[in-house]
Amino acid sequence: MLANIIRAFKKLIERGTSASMLLVVSGLLTGCAALGLEQTKPPVSVSEVIQMTEEGVPAETIIHKMRDAKSVYRLDAAELAQLHDRGVPDPIINYMQQTYLDAVRREQSRADWNDWAMWGDYSVW
Secondary structure, eight states, X not given: OXXXXXXXXXXXXXXXXXXHHHHHHHHHHHHHHHTTGGGOOOOOOHHHHHHHHHXXXXXXXXXXXXXXXXXXXXXXXXXXXXXXXXXOOHHHHHHHHHHHHHHHHHHHHHHHHHHHHHHOOGGGO
């Protein structure tokens, strides 16, 4: 989202847009920065999880890093087996699986909400 705003800002400058318009766009950019949109942490990869485990990082710390980065893991059976074989503790594997289940539930909830909002609640008529 922020990248799109920056591209639009650059196009406005190239076109010689008025100063007032540039102020509006810069205000939008400031608002995005205030929301922390540009400070998102990159997701923690599966290989990083394995590496941290091999380095002896406690499970709670690894889970905390994954939670802070809002990482979501869609793991197949082979990846689950690999994690287990590489010594990744069960609480980490369970957390990783739970991130995907939670993401699917959130998306379904959004879809349900959008359906309801689109059609309205006519049951009261």
